[in-house]
Amino acid sequence: MLRITGGKIFDPANGIDGEVRELCVSDGKFAASVDGGRTIDAAGMIVFPGGVDVHTHVAGGAINFARAMTPEDHRRTQAFIRSQSRRSGLGGMAPTTFATGYLYAGMGWTTVNEAAVPVLSARHTHEELGDIPIVDKATCVLMANNEIVLDLLENGEYERAKNVVAWYIWAAKSYGVKAVNPGGVAAWKWGKDAKQLTSAIEGYSKLTPGDIVTQLAMICDDLGLPHPMHLHCNNLGAPGNISTTLDTLQHLEGHRAHIAHSQYHAYGGDDWDEMRSETVQLAEYFNTHPNITTDAGAVLFGDTVTITADGPWQHLLYKLTGRKWGNLDIENETGCGIVPYTYRPSNLVNAIQWAVGLELLLLIKNPWQVFLSTDHPNGGCFWRYPEIIQLLMCADFRNECLTKLPDKIKGRITLPELDREYTLYEIATAMSAGPARALGLHQKGNLGVGCDADIVIYEEDDDVARMFSHPRYVIKGGEIVIEDGDIRATPDGQEFIVKPSYDPGTDEFLQPLFEDCYTMAFENYPVEMERMENPDIRDCVPNS
């Protein structure tokens, strides 16, 4: 039991904007009142719901491959020292599992969504998630390049495809559907890509990326998944890709969707020399289409390691940089590439990318539609989010940063014209309430009675980055986990999963296809429920 008194409450889910109120916590949830227990005097402090990361890569084969590829970074980065009760860990570009939990909680984030899980290695992802302490977790399973699903869509078998997708979600013990470069990763098996929404995919006679976008979005809606299709558009990172992105959004045909890391999809120009920001067009689309949400995928200057299921893009990035390249092909399901990368302010393309991420956060008017993310670790590491908050809240600081960019950037970006500054209420929306609602996790990002008592308390400070980097208290499920910069407790988090309904004949349909194409036994493929550590099955509300 816990009572927090005197703090200024920022709770966008309930429209509370800085009022001084009391919060009561009982059994890990907010309560109307409470008898006894500790009282935290939060007078002069700021109280937010715990942060929610809608799009990050923290567990599974891809990030674990990135860990293997970057020992030089582990050797120089933050180290968490072993105590009698707490495991050691390393931070940096690809933190270890334990450090991932400490770092997220350390800056007040209490829920994360691992955004790219292949069914084939879902068992691995869950094992790692079980070793990430403190935070709650959700996952999205990769579907837009799965050959069985693609074959069904090619043959116009929508109903069966819907059943198969539902079957896969449950087999992976996942929470939502991720689409990465629809059709493009399948084409990468032949060393090809898919850049045109309306051209048939390599290996298919009529199926196009546009068809996949439309039908997967519809499947997610029809299954009533709490989180809509989570979409990484085709043609990521390429100059001029704004047309692909807008074309993709039109292919949603009114269905809900969450567009991942929009920063990488908002470029104009025909080549790298001509590249420019096209955020005005993209933001306008979001401003007129409330059914879609996005996260920024903002870029921060410095070292990182890029990891994505977008195999062909990673091969291109390897050719551009000449740095290490790792490639993983995941049988009939998806692929993955890993390339360490350094974003430099002196590099025109990187400078544009930096501006584009911020422009989207500032130009999309409704903070319930655009969320804080770096597409960790692709645009920068998640533990650098406070730097983005500072850039959003302080126009002067932004302008100072702009002076360090190359002169050639003039006329290619919109950022110098933007004077919007986020309020604390808007930050609380973009880092917590908004992503929680987009994920369909209504008990998160909400300080209302009955919701999960995940709270972050900051001491008010003019130095915004410092204030958001070092919360005074972080409370997870009613338990104080961070206090005065120290880790006090490392409870296990929950994992959110869904069980969408599907035709019971789906097993019979899949088994022979599976036995033809896969390298493991059908029976051994689904993740067993008893392997899940603290699962919480959330409801689906299907369209009838």
Added chain:
Amino acid sequence: MPKSKFLPRGRKDRTAVLVDIRPTKSAKACDIFLQVRPGKDFELITILRALIKDQKVSEEAVAETGVSLEQCNDLVDRMKKAKFGCMFFGMGLSMTRGKHMNSAALLTLATEMNAFTKFVAMPMRGHGNVTGADVVMRWQTGYPFGITFNRGYPRYNPGEFSTVDVLVRGDTDAAFIIGADPGATMPQPAIDHLARIPTIVLDPHITHTSKLSRVHITTSVAGISAPGTAYRMDEIPLPLKPALKSPYPTDEEVVRRIKDAIAKKRFWMPEGEQMITAQI
């Protein structure tokens, strides 16, 4: 071999090439066998890297490898015409003259082949769940092997913290051995050191190492009488389904009990900083 939409005839639609220093049983199972001279792997791979880029190579250099220029050209032609190529490599490459340089050369060849067609490379891992050990250590410590926690957080340096080196130097003063029998496989000076210090062995059998140890604990066999998970060499996790019930406890249970017993004793490090922001 699986049949698939793109390779409907299974094995018949695939071409397998074996490179080895002698014709083995595997050679018969392959379509083409290339006999490389012992210790000339690096040279052969480097010649292939030159040939795929249409660079000239001297006849003498090729002759030294034991493989003819004609065979090399034929191989390069087949590799470029392949829709999806995969190179598998094992200890014959990584543990002979050139060692990790050989593996690096092969990985570079696979990388460079992607300028022409899809190509990948994968190490053939040895015993059982050695891949799982790699995977687990990476997610918990950031490093795949050769780790020390002696500063309270993981650091990595093969050659310094790797077992043979530590034992031969006589650095370690107790050893906990599980799922391995170094007493049968390691160089004699390493074995001698294991016999000198308190060595603890967990194994389903009394092994060579058990015989020189202070403590041996018999455990059940992974996948036969102990449940759990093992990683295939392509890092796909598979469930283990024991057919027998063992009279012995599992490794997992015994290690946990030893760990819990140690946790009750005095902790070795004084209370201090929880975190350092940068290692120097």
Added chain:
Amino acid sequence: MTLTVVNNATCTFCGCVCDDIELHADEIKIHKAKKACVLGTAWFLNHTAERKYPDALIDGKEATLDEAIEAAATYLHEADMPLVYGMSNTTCEAQRECVALADLLGGLLDSHTSL
């Protein structure tokens, strides 16, 4: 005597980790390992559920499991630079415990890979 059949069992003899093995077993041993290769068959048929060895040995003499666990804990706790090594022929669940053990000890951690 009827044998229990385990379908799609997983073989951990080599790195291929085939998971389509059909095992026929009684209480004590596996009699048949269908679809397994020569190496896999030997692996499955040579391990039994017999009590062939003592539960534990301390200095070569029979000991109970509890005594051996306490002796192991004492040796490891007293060491300045203990080593945790191996982890090939075991489960990921045991490997996770091994990493935790090395972490707790402030010791060395290494696998077959370094050999």
